[in-house]
Amino acid sequence: MIPLLLVEDDQDLATLLQRVLSTEGYQVTIAGDGQRGLHLAMTQSFEVMVLDRGLPAIEGLDLIGRLRRRGVTTPMLVLSARGTTQDRVDGLDAGAEDYLAKPFEISELLARLRALLRRHPDHAHTLPVPGGSLDLANRSVRRTRGDAIELSEREAALLGLLAARPEVVFSRPDLLARVFNDAESETVVDTYVHYCRKKLGHGVISTVRGLGYRLGRLS
Amino acid sequence: MIPLLLVEDDQDLATLLQRVLSTEGYQVTIAGDGQRGLHLAMTQSFEVMVLDRGLPAIEGLDLIGRLRRRGVTTPMLVLSARGTTQDRVDGLDAGAEDYLAKPFEISELLARLRALLRRHPDHAHTLPVPGGSLDLANRSVRRTRGDAIELSEREAALLGLLAARPEVVFSRPDLLARVFNDAESETVVDTYVHYCRKKLGHGVISTVRGLGYRLGRLS
């Protein structure tokens, strides 16, 4: 799921876009005006932003300028009813990465978003784990404190399974079947939990005695 | 002066664009057909490319595909007489960063180029690698300790690909296709990794067992 911030005051267009973008793998957050867009963009992290140009409270290009001046580098695409060449030039020079004039077709918006995101492979499959995030494609955990840790194939598979459903407890037989290809001895599971804890600390996986293992600490 | 490759078969348009772009601070190289564009893009280093879509020898989108498959990450803007939404979508999905339909105004082209370069500053083909920086034009690594090391074409291509995306792991088949022209044996990759390590030390490339190789050590 790619987090996307949509700043759009037209309620109908906003919900339409949200519906389409959701089916394309985006996690859409909607801001109804520039002020709220500014706040969301400053406090949360998005991989891409789509902004209308004519907005209440803070005008679109002004919003881009403010964000850029504060160091926000998220790629931004402007939607606008104003489609003259000069309008486009102004929009791009304000700091937007792309500019699409209304009326536009959804398929072009999607293609332009893909082009923007192609450069930012941050949407590599990554799951949150306590103290960092698990990158399954690269088999590593990037920790919030900054460093990164390598995992072996089994370690990554184990953590990935647990991280995909935090809170739920996985039994040993279940893990044995799904990660360890139904190995001989059930203690492989213990051993690999041990390996993960050694690498990532004891906060990542907790034991539920008699049942199995679970992501995170008991709360 | 920003080196720009213009691939355009229309002589009149090419010279017009060259004149305008030159006054805007670009150093323009013109290729009259796709074959020549491919060759120039592979052998020289440009910060940005502008391609016509309808080209002799190799068609524009095909050209983009070939370059991308060989690891060229230079931002590309497509010019085209074909301006339907589907044409735009095809162009962007082929790997272009932007798509501008003819007729267009020069000022919009300039604004879009500025937007592209803002996001991808200094594609000047000097990429940071652990312990120094890789100069793809000269096929050498200048090290922080002062000395410089020459690389062969394959060594440079391999390192360049890895250095273009630090952190991400490249599989052997991927590397085989992109730098070794799909050679017979996959161990060429190992061999060249070995060569690079011999020249630059064991810190530059790390292996992720079962997956492939990655630039640098995780820290």
Added chain:
DNA sequence: CACCCAACTCAGTTTGCTCTCAGCAACAAG
């Protein structure tokens, strides 16, 4: 033609991941 260097193949060696096992620690129930 002889030479050199880069590109590629190959096979013997080494590495490190996977899994087993056995002993120890923690825990719950009697």
Added chain:
DNA sequence: CTTGTTGCTGAGAGCAAACTGAGTTGGGTG
């Protein structure tokens, strides 16, 4: 406290993956 059960941990065997040195090919150059 004792005892049985469950989980933790370190050591090590087996094996596939990766490393590496040596050799072959082929294009370019004096």
